[in-house]
Amino acid sequence: MRRLFTWCAAALLLPAAGALAQSPAINGMVAAPRVFNDRPGSTLSITHDNNANGGMVSISESAFGPGGFTNRHDVLLSADGGDPATGTAATFNIDASWTLSATVNLSAGAYPPHKEAGLRVNSPVTGDGLFIIKTNGEIVAFGGGAPFYIAPDTYVPGTSIDMTLKVTSGGDGVGGSPNFVEYIYDIGAGPVSSGPLVWSNIEFGPLNYNLGMYAQGPPADEVNDFMLATFKDVTFTPIPEPTSMALGALGLLGIATLRRRIQ
Numbered sequence: 001m002r003r004l005f006t007w008c009a010a011a012l013l014l015p016a017a018g019a020l021a022q023s024p025a026i027n028g029m030v031a032a033p034r035v036f037n038d039r040p041g042s043t044l045s046i047t048h049d050n051n052a053n054g055g056m057v058s059i060s061e062s063a064f065g066p067g068g069f070t071n072r073h074d075v076l077l078s079a080d081g082g083d084p085a086t087g088t089a090a091t092f093n094i095d096a097s098w099t100l101s102a103t104v105n106l107s108a109g110a111y112p113p114h115k116e117a118g119l120r121v122n123s124p125v126t127g128d129g130l131f132i133i134k135t136n137g138e139i140v141a142f143g144g145g146a147p148f149y150i151a152p153d154t155y156v157p158g159t160s161i162d163m164t165l166k167v168t169s170g171g172d173g174v175g176g177s178p179n180f181v182e183y184i185y186d187i188g189a190g191p192v193s194s195g196p197l198v199w200s201n202i203e204f205g206p207l208n209y210n211l212g213m214y215a216q217g218p219p220a221d222e223v224n225d226f227m228l229a230t231f232k233d234v235t236f237t238p239i240p241e242p243t244s245m246a247l248g249a250l251g252l253l254g255i256a257t258l259r260r261r262i263q
Contacts, residue, residue: 022093022095022096022097022169022171022238023092023096023097023098023238023239024077024079024090024091024092024096025079026052026077026078026079026090026236026238027052027078027079027080027081027082028050028051028052028077028078028079028080028081028082028083028087029048029050029051029052029055029057029075029076029077029078029082029212029234030075030076030078030082030084030087030088030089031046031048031073031074031075032073032074032075032076032089032212033046033073033074034071034072034073035072035073035074035214036069036070036071036072036216037071038067038068038069038070038071038218039064039065039066039067039068039070039071039219039222040067041063041064041065041066041067042061042062042063042064042065042067042071043061043062043063044060044061044071044073045058045059045060045061046058046059046060046073046075048075050081050082051234052077052078052234052235052236053235053236054233054234054235055233055234055235056230056231056232056233056234057075057102057213057230057231057234058228058229058230058231059073059075059117059213059214059215059227059228059229059230060226060227060228060229061073061215061226061227061228062109062225062226062227063222063223063226064219064221064222064223064225065222065223066222069218070216070217070218071216072214072215072216073214073215073216074120074122074210074212074213074214075212075213075214075231076089076090076122076210076211076212076213077089077090077100077210077211077212077236078090089122089210089212090210090211091208091209091210092206092208092209092210092211093207093208094169094179094203094204094205094206094207095169095170095171096167096169096238097167097168097169097171097238097239097240098166098167098211098236098237098238098239099164099165099166099167099235099236099237099239100119100164100165100211100212100234100235100236100237101162101163101164101165101184101233101234101235101237102119102162102163102213102231102232102233102234102235103160103161103162103163103231103232103233104117104118104133104160104161104162104163104213104229104230104231105158105159105160105161105228105229105230105232106133106134106135106155106157106158106215106227106228106229107157107158107227107228108135108157108217108225108226108227108228109220109221109224109225109226109227110219110220110221110224110225111135111136111157111217111220112136112220113217113218113219113220114134114135114136114217115134115135115215115216115217115227115229116132116133116134116135116215116216116217117132117133117213117214117215117216117229117231118130118131118132118133118163118213118214119131119132119163119165119212119213120132120211120212120213120214121144121146121165121167121206121209121210121211122209122210122211122212123144123206123207123208123209123210124208125203125206125207125208125209126144126145126201126203126205126206126207126209127143127144127145127201127206128143128144129141129142129143129144129145129146129181129206130142130143130144130146131146131149131163131165131183133155133161133163134155135157135217137154137155137156137157138150138151138154138155139151139153139154139155139161139185139187141181141183141194144201144206145199145200145201145203145204145205145206146181146199146200146206147181147194147197147198147199147200149183149194149197151183151185151192152192153185153187153189153192155187156187159187159188160232161185161186161187162184162185162186162191163184163185164182164183164184164185165181165182165183165184166181166182166183166184166239167179167180167181167205167206168180168181168182168196168239169205170204170205176204177204178198178199178204178205179198179199179204179205179206180196180197180198180199181196181197181199182194182195182196182197183197211236213229213231213234215227215229
């Protein structure tokens with residue numbers, strides 16, 4: 001009888017286990033330096049602890065040297081361990097629901113021109129969505145169908161800000177039901193939220209995208225300027241689909257009923 005209960009409990013919990021199936025199983029990070037590389041002679045250092053559950057990232061660039069406008073550097077979430085030699089960025093589909101949060105600090109030797117850093121969705125199909133801070137004081141989100149948002153507060157370069165990007169899928173598998181995005185930040189006075197906003201492109205969400213952090217910015221001085229972006233307590237959390245959550249709850253109810261009958 002006990003064996004029957006164990007088998008039934010496992011079967012009833014299967015929907016709950018499947019609740020996270022739409023998000024890749026994130027288990028590391030991979031650096032993507034010089035996504036833009038207008039100044040190839042710059043001195044660049046990217047470090048991270050390969051941990052998307054309370055980890056850290058640092059992107060430091062200096063001595064930019066001659067060149068064009070700007071360089072951009074990403075650190076992206078990985079589902080294959082983030083190995084430096086073989087690790088790749090995880091690919092998310094339109095039905096993935098998740099939160100990505102970090103405590104971000106951005107400093108620079110000089111501005112303007114401004115530098116920027118933050119959280120980003122990279123989609124080659126629907127475009128890139130950004131939630132960022134800038135050395136000109138802006139806290140802003142835009143791009144790739146992600147709803148535009150500008151915060152009522154000002155970011156002070158060299159200080160820390162908690163940032164969270166939350167995406168909730170429509171969950172229909174084709175993009176006919178809209179995704180929602182929420183931008184949350186805290187500069188030390190308590191969390192401020194944009195509230196849920198509808199993804200505004202024709203797909204109602206990002207397609208086949210990577211997720212992570214980045215920094216970029218053109219130098220004011222080719223020799224003496226610098227940029228340093230740090231991300232602490234980087235945390236990725238998948239969100240179960242509402243339907244799967246309901247099925248999981250029914251499964252737990254069934255287990256409780258079965259336990260009473262067995263007893």
